[in-house]
Amino acid sequence: MDFRWDIIAEYAPFFLKGTLLTIGLSVASILIGTVLGLFIGLGKMMRNKLYALPFKWYINFFRGTPLMVQILLVHFAVVPSFLGTTNAIFAAIVALSLNSAAYVAEIFRAGIQSIDRGQMEAARSLGMTHGQAMRNVILPQAFKRMIPPLGNEFIVLIKDSSLAALIAAPELMYWGRAMQGQYMRPWEPYLTAAVIYLVLTLSLSFLLNRLERRLATE
Amino acid sequence: MIQVKNLKKSFGINEVLKDINVTVKPQEVVVVIGPSGSGKSTFLRCINMLETITGGHVYVEGIDITDKKTDINKVRTEVGMVFQQFNLFPHKKVIENIMLAPMKVRKVSAEVARAKGLELLRKVGLVDKAEAFPDSLSGGQKQRVAIARALAMEPNIMLFDEPTSALDPEMVGEVLEVMKQLAKEGMTMVVVTHEMGFAKEVGDRVLFMDGGLIVEENIPKELFDNPKEERTKAFLSKVL
Amino acid sequence: MKKLKMISLVLSAAFLFILSACGTSKTNGDGEKKTLRVVTDAAYAPLEYQDKGEIVGFDIDFIKAVAKEAGYKIKVEHVGWDPIFVEIKGKTADAAISSITIDSKRQQTYDFSIPYFLSKNEILVPKGSSIKSTKDLEGKKIAVQNGTTGQEVVEKLFGENNDKLKKFENNNLAILELKKGGVDAVVADNTVIETYVKNNPNDNLDFIEDDATFNKEFYGILLPKGSKLKAELDKAVNKVLDNGTYEKLYEKWFKTKPDIKILKDQQK
Numbered sequence: 001m002d003f004r005w006d007i008i009a010e011y012a013p014f015f016l017k018g019t020l021l022t023i024g025l026s027v028a029s030i031l032i033g034t035v036l037g038l039f040i041g042l043g044k045m046m047r048n049k050l051y052a053l054p055f056k057w058y059i060n061f062f063r064g065t066p067l068m069v070q071i072l073l074v075h076f077a078v079v080p081s082f083l084g085t086t087n088a089i090f091a092a093i094v095a096l097s098l099n100s101a102a103y104v105a106e107i108f109r110a111g112i113q114s115i116d117r118g119q120m121e122a123a124r125s126l127g128m129t130h131g132q133a134m135r136n137v138i139l140p141q142a143f144k145r146m147i148p149p150l151g152n153e154f155i156v157l158i159k160d161s162s163l164a165a166l167i168a169a170p171e172l173m174y175w176g177r178a179m180q181g182q183y184m185r186p187w188e189p190y191l192t193a194a195v196i197y198l199v200l201t202l203s204l205s206f207l208l209n210r211l212e213r214r215l216a217t218e
Numbered sequence: 219m220i221q222v223k224n225l226k227k228s229f230g231i232n233e234v235l236k237d238i239n240v241t242v243k244p245q246e247v248v249v250v251i252g253p254s255g256s257g258k259s260t261f262l263r264c265i266n267m268l269e270t271i272t273g274g275h276v277y278v279e280g281i282d283i284t285d286k287k288t289d290i291n292k293v294r295t296e297v298g299m300v301f302q303q304f305n306l307f308p309h310k311k312v313i314e315n316i317m318l319a320p321m322k323v324r325k326v327s328a329e330v331a332r333a334k335g336l337e338l339l340r341k342v343g344l345v346d347k348a349e350a351f352p353d354s355l356s357g358g359q360k361q362r363v364a365i366a367r368a369l370a371m372e373p374n375i376m377l378f379d380e381p382t383s384a385l386d387p388e389m390v391g392e393v394l395e396v397m398k399q400l401a402k403e404g405m406t407m408v409v410v411t412h413e414m415g416f417a418k419e420v421g422d423r424v425l426f427m428d429g430g431l432i433v434e435e436n437i438p439k440e441l442f443d444n445p446k447e448e449r450t451k452a453f454l455s456k457v458l
Numbered sequence: 459m460k461k462l463k464m465i466s467l468v469l470s471a472a473f474l475f476i477l478s479a480c481g482t483s484k485t486n487g488d489g490e491k492k493t494l495r496v497v498t499d500a501a502y503a504p505l506e507y508q509d510k511g512e513i514v515g516f517d518i519d520f521i522k523a524v525a526k527e528a529g530y531k532i533k534v535e536h537v538g539w540d541p542i543f544v545e546i547k548g549k550t551a552d553a554a555i556s557s558i559t560i561d562s563k564r565q566q567t568y569d570f571s572i573p574y575f576l577s578k579n580e581i582l583v584p585k586g587s588s589i590k591s592t593k594d595l596e597g598k599k600i601a602v603q604n605g606t607t608g609q610e611v612v613e614k615l616f617g618e619n620n621d622k623l624k625k626f627e628n629n630n631l632a633i634l635e636l637k638k639g640g641v642d643a644v645v646a647d648n649t650v651i652e653t654y655v656k657n658n659p660n661d662n663l664d665f666i667e668d669d670a671t672f673n674k675e676f677y678g679i680l681l682p683k684g685s686k687l688k689a690e691l692d693k694a695v696n697k698v699l700d701n702g703t704y705e706k707l708y709e710k711w712f713k714t715k716p717d718i719k720i721l722k723d724q725q726k
Contacts (some may be wrong), residue, residue: 014619076634086640088624121268122305122364126319126371127295136318140309166631168601168624178625181605182618184543184564 004185008192011179018172019196021089025171026158026200029096033157034150036097037104045109055105062102068163071095075167092164092171100157107149111142144215151208155201162197172196219244219279219375219406220265226273227260234260236430238274242375247407249417249438252427253453258410261427262379265408266290266297279374295323298368302380304360306352312339312363313348316370323371331370338366342396358389362396369400376400378409414457418442426450493531494552494687496521497545500536501628504711505557505575505649508536516711520574521555521679523703527694539605543568546682553687554680557647559607561675569685570678572692573724574699576717577675579608580651581666582636582644589643592671598622598642601632607675608645615671629654637661649712676724 008015043055062070075091083090115138123133162173176193180186225238234257242248250258263269265276267283267290276283283293307315316335320326326334339345342362352360361381368376378397382390394416401407401420411417417424418438425435426447434447442458445451498513500506506515513534525532534555537545542558545551546568559577560570583589589598592615600616602609604625612623624641626632632644633654644651651665679695681688698704699718708716 072631076638080638080640084639086635086638088640116303116305118301118303118305119307122299122301122307123319124291125266125268125294125297125299126368127291127323128319129291132322136322137307141307144309166627168626168635174625175619177604177627178619180540181609181625182563184567184605185547186540186544 004183004188007179007183007185008188011175011189011192014175014178015172015192015196018170018175019200021170022158022161022172022197023200025089025092025096025161025164025169026154028093029100029157029161030154032093032097033100034104036101038108040101041105041108041112044105045112059102059105062099063106067095067099067160068166070099071163071167074098086167088164088167088169091167092161092169096157096161096164099160100153103153103156104150107146107153108142110149111146112138114145115141144212147208147212147215151205154204154208158200158204159197162193219246220408221277222261222265222274223277224274225261225264225271225276227257227264227269228272234430235264235272238430238432240425240432240435242406242408244374244406245404246422247401247405247409247420248423248425249421250408250410250425250427251412251414251417251453251457252425252433256427257430258427259379262377262408262410265375265377266294266299268299291323295371296373297375297377298371298373299377300361300364300368300379300381302383304352304357304364304384306360306364306367308352310351311348312344312350312352312355315352315363316367319367320370334370335366338369339363341369341399342366343392356389357385358392361385361389361393365393365396365400375406375408378407378411380410380412382411382413412457414442426453428453493533494525495550496525496532496534497537497542497551497554498534498556499539499542501539502557502650504653506555516707517555517557517575517677519707519710520698520704521553523698523707524679524691524694527697528690542680546680549682552681552685553691556680557677558680559675560678561607561610564680567683569681569683569688571681571688572695573676573678573721574695574704575677576720577607577647577649577677578667578669579611579645579672579675580648581668582633582646582651582654583642583664583666584636585662585664587642587664590666592668595643595645599624599640601626601635601641601644603627603629603632603646606646608647611672612645633663636663674720676721 040055040058044052044059046052071092074095075086075088079091079094080086119137119141120133123137124130128136161171164171165174165177168174172193176189179189220240220242222238222240225235226233227235238261250261252258260269264271265278271284278293278297281288281293283290307318310318313332313335316338317328317331320331320334321328336345336348339348342365344359344362347355347359352363355363381397382393385393390413394413397409397416398420421438423435424438424441426433426441428449434441434445434450441450442454445454498506498517500508500513500515504515506513506517513536518534521532521534539556542554542556546554557575557577560573581589581592581595589595595612596616599622600612601624602612604627609623609625613619616622624635626635629644629646629650632646635641636644655663655665679691699721704718705716
């Protein structure tokens with residue numbers, strides 16, 4: 001079977017452009033999703049069941065429905081109702097952030113609840129407020145335990161960002177599809193895209209491993 | 219100093235404290251003994267509201283801590299607590315464990331907090347461990363750090379919740395030594411313990427709890443040598 | 459360079475293995491009447507689509523008529539657009555019918571039957587749009603379905619992969635993008651656009667023909683390069699065109715008469 005390296009070379013600038021946008025989409029969504037996820041996780045842990053309910057259903061909705069549908073909804077319904085027009089990159093970031101926030105919220109909750117109750121009691125018995133105890137005692141310890149599952153979530157998010165091709169956000173997979181559409185050859189574009197995704201996710205795991213090791217020695 | 223009136227505490231349908239009335243005077247050392255499940259730890263934890271109180275009132279230095287308007291965080295700065303499981307902060311060095319609360323709650327500067335922390339570590343004999351992480355300490359050392367951490371807030375009252383129960387026998391002495399020293403300096407203390415020797419030697423008064431009630435209270439000599447209640451006799455015959 | 463060759467060799471071997479595992483056309487005992495495996499992307503009404511799970515459409519009726527003439531049994535399978543080309547390239551399917559336009563780029567890798575269908579692109583715009591012809595598309599945002607001739611023609615006019623062009627997974631999404639104001643026009647096949655406008659009068663959309671710019675396109679049955687079936691199928695296609703079957707099917711699906719002459723002219 002022949003493999004046409006020449007058309008990959010021809011599309012290299014587009015793959016580069018797409019890769020940069022994929023990195024941009026992923027980084028933005030990871031940051032927004034993490035911050036939002038922290039709030040939603042804390043919201044879900046509220047003692048008052050009524051207050052916690054919206055957060056619980058946020059997580060249920062975004063974890064329980066396909067990301068593809070969420071992206072289409074955000075792109076064709078939510079964003080146009082605010083901007084009056086569509087914006088694929090904006091919609092992709094919004095959808096990916098909202099989606100990953102649901103997973104991050106659960107990771108935060110699990111991380112916080114894995115810390116021994118005595119830690120909170122010791123902090124409170126010293127006169128610290130709940131917030132001070134969270135910030136200074138619980139979260140720093142919980143964060144260390146959250147790194148592996150968060151890393152996992154971030155890797156999934158990088159790959160899931162390929163669904164943005166569906167709404168014509170010109171990221172990596174979009175150019176893979178475009179190349180496929182032009183040459184009617186599936187392997188060259190999709191394997192090239194796969195290799196680039198692999199490089200991206202491996203780089204992220206590498207960074208996370210280093211972070212984990214550094215925190216472990218602290 | 220501490221006044222407990224008709225204190226009741228339930229976990230669900232399980233009534234752990236039925237009707238507790240106690241007064242602790244300044245500089246008094248009160249030792250609470252009793253079989254496990256008698257409610258003595260819960261009683262102690264009610265004094266600084268680590269447990270929400272089901273009924274009755276607890277006054278600390280005249281302030282009703284069961285009153286919703288009371289700033290419980292402020293009261294807690296006056297009441298130090300030492301736990302059975304030490305509960306040191308594992309992500310912070312020994313000295314940082316001690317400095318954290320004064321800096322965050324009392325807004326003391328880092329230099330002042332460090333100086334105070336080192337002074338307290340000298341007092342409990344662990345100044346050389348200031349830069350160590352808690353995981354590298356023995357149980358007895360951890361508990362001495364925990365005491366220093368509580369003292370850093372300069373409390374007027376110290377609560378001890380079975381401070382030596384999680385320790386290997388050879389380490390019990392060093393912790394009790396620190397506690398004796400504190401008592402000698404005039405600290406008001408409420409101590410839940412199984413160390414009858416400590417109760418006899420240091421306690422001004424001993425409370426015997428069983429089934430969520432204070433069954434008998436007296437000066438140590440009387441309570442140990444001449445118990446009046448049957449349940450006290452039965453318990454003492456088992457532990458002495 | 460040697461390294462790259464090694465990698466491509468390993469990858470190729472891997473594909474071959476995967477593809478051969480997918481199975482190929484079956485012959486029954488005596489070997490005279492084969493059952494052909496025909497693949498399609500049944501997402502393009504009314505040419506090929508799924509009606510409650512059953513694959514139907516003009517193309518499907520047509521390929522059945524052709525197979526009958528050629529003396530084959532067929533089994534039509536919906537595999538999706540991209541997989542069509544994998545299957546035909548790997549010879550795991552015997553033929554594909556899926557409104558596939560015959561063009562020179564595709565002919566580098568595949569064979570086609572003689573043309574069986576005429577199609578041309580049209581422009582879909584909101585009613586009252588300033589766009590009246592392809593000339594007016596200059597500088598406008600355009601949505602197309604990825605990999606279609608609509609995309610090709612727009613790229614030929616305004617540059618390959620230009621910034622104003624959005625390639626969608628299918629025409630429905632492209633049209634939705636138009637309705638939501640993300641683009642100014644959609645370029646797609648006449649059958650798609652006209653059917654949509656006819657079926658959705660409330661959307662206030664209009665279609666624009668521009669025969670001067672948009673080339674006529676001809677659909678063919680996609681075959682593996684060098685397929686021995688080509689001669690037999692070509693003969694059968696001509697029979698279906700000549701004996702009135704084609705006209706009957708065309709009227710059934712499009713409610714108008716086909717231009718058979720233009721198809722026959724293409725064969726010259």
